[in-house]
Amino acid sequence: MYKISDIADKMDVSVDTVRYYDREGLMPFVERDKSGRRVFTDHDLNFIEVIQCMKQAGIPVKEIATFIDWCMTGDETLEQRYDFLADHEQQLETKIQQLEDNLAFLRWKKWYYQTAMEAGTEEIHFLEGTNVVDPNERKRYEQLLADGQLESK
Amino acid sequence: MYKISDIADKMDVSVDTVRYYDREGLMPFVERDKSGRRVFTDHDLNFIEVIQCMKQAGIPVKEIATFIDWCMTGDETLEQRYDFLADHEQQLETKIQQLEDNLAFLRWKKWYYQTAMEAGTEEIHFLEGTNVVDPNERKRYEQLLADGQLESK
DNA sequence: ATACAACCTGAAGTTAACTTCAGGTCAAGG
DNA sequence: CCTTGACCTGAAGTTAACTTCAGGTTGTAT
Incomplete structure (x- = not known):
């Protein structure tokens, strides 16, 4: 009790x-x-x-x-309960996938700031003469990630 | 624009x-x-x-x-921004882990209802003469899962 | 015996994140 | 020219999920 x-x-x-x-x-x-x-x-x-x-x-x-x-x-609602669970299993899978994507994005931004801090400025990631982030920077990060060169960060 | x-x-x-x-x-x-x-x-x-x-x-x-x-x-807040991201990366990892656990639980309950439906009653999972779920049932499920015998469900 | 911590209820209050509303401006198509 | 749809603002309304409050009861340790 x-x-x-x-x-x-x-x-x-x-x-x-x-x-x-x-x-x-x-x-x-x-x-x-x-x-x-x-x-x-x-x-x-x-x-x-x-x-x-x-x-x-x-x-x-x-x-x-x-x-x-x-x-x-009682037992006459077993099917509803099953369907409820199956439905929410689906939703949860989708949500976890989305959160994994968000996590990947946060990590890339973390690297972005890590390297910016080392350089003393965010400008290292901008397209020449603008304040727009160079799309290649993300690719550069993904490459480093894939090559396993980011272990210490 | x-x-x-x-x-x-x-x-x-x-x-x-x-x-x-x-x-x-x-x-x-x-x-x-x-x-x-x-x-x-x-x-x-x-x-x-x-x-x-x-x-x-x-x-x-x-x-x-x-x-x-x-x-x-500007650049004088680079560190704050990094810390913010690192902190939320942590939180998000924890949250995803929790959701994975919740997902595993939902799946076990789904199996519970799947088998209950096949038997026509939930009682197959209860301890003899009670309405309390037999703790061995979850173990049984985990075993089947590990043995890869749950592919079609 | 009495104090006090843990429990109870019904109702009101709070917070975050929107959403809706009333009333107004404006650019483009027919 | 004039209607219409997309935009604007400030303010009020909504919803979910709690939290707090006022006032009351009770089991147990001192």
């Missing part, structure tokens, strides 16, 4: 946030003791894990509530 | 959102034509790219505004 603060710790959120989640329908399974306090069981931890994963994956609270609702309904 | 709608298209947001970004200080570089309309240059596209990347990476608008502000200041 667990109390609300245990769950808050486990989910790495505040106790108030757990109550907020409950209010929004994420925890219809939670029981109360004789004086009205929330009591969570081991069985509930299965749901807590799911909720935490979905939250971190960026799924909105309302959608998670729908999913949990299906869980409470 | 580009107009606001071109930039909106390029960033994949609405024209109103671009104006909002400008208001929040993300585009101090933008010029105006004689009748007050925003005019973007090729030089500005460098910034647009940076802004879009940072937005997608989840960096708050205010922080991006700070970064852009440094860019306008």
Whole structure:
């Protein structure tokens, strides 16, 4: 048996946030003791894990509530639940790919500033006489990356 | 020369959102034509790219505004800009790792429902006589995954 | 016995990131 | 010439996800 603060710790959120989640329908399974306090069981931890994963994956609270609702309904919603997961698996894959691209861009800009700092000025990356970044600079960086010459940076 | 709608298209947001970004200080570089309309240059596209990347990476608008502000200041802020990027590179790496973990969890749950659907009931995953998920089930899944027996699912 | 930390509720407040609105300017096509 | 669509501003409205507040109850350590 667990109390609300245990769950808050486990989910790495505040106790108030757990109550907020409950209010929004994420925890219809939670029981109360004789004086009205929330009591969570081991069985509930299965749901807590799911909720935490979905939250971190960026799924909105309302959608998670729908999913949990299906869980409470029983075996006739197995397919909806599967489809929900398959759909969000797709979305998450796409999002991770995008973040990988963003990460690659940040790294190139980091190299850009690293080298600019060494030169004392950003101008080394500009097209002759302008303040526009030379598109070849990015290619130069990609080449160095591919050649494994950027290990120390 | 580009107009606001071109930039909106390029960033994949609405024209109103671009104006909002400008208001929040993300585009101090933008010029105006004689009748007050925003005019973007090729030089500005460098910034647009940076802004879009940072937005997608989840960096708050205010922080991006700070970064852009440094860019306008000149070479004396090169170090701040480098540190900013290094810091967010770190954060993004952590976030991607977390999302990978979430993805792995979603996939295991997908398998859980896939097999439950085939059996017609979720009970196949429960500990004898309870409604608690058998922890060995996840291990079973991981084993199948490692053995490459899940290709078609 | 009593204090006090942890719990409760309903409701109001906050923040970020937009979005919508009201009202106005302007350049180009028919 | 005049209509129309793209642009402008300042300000108000919206939404999600919390957070804070006011006021109340209770189990446990001193």
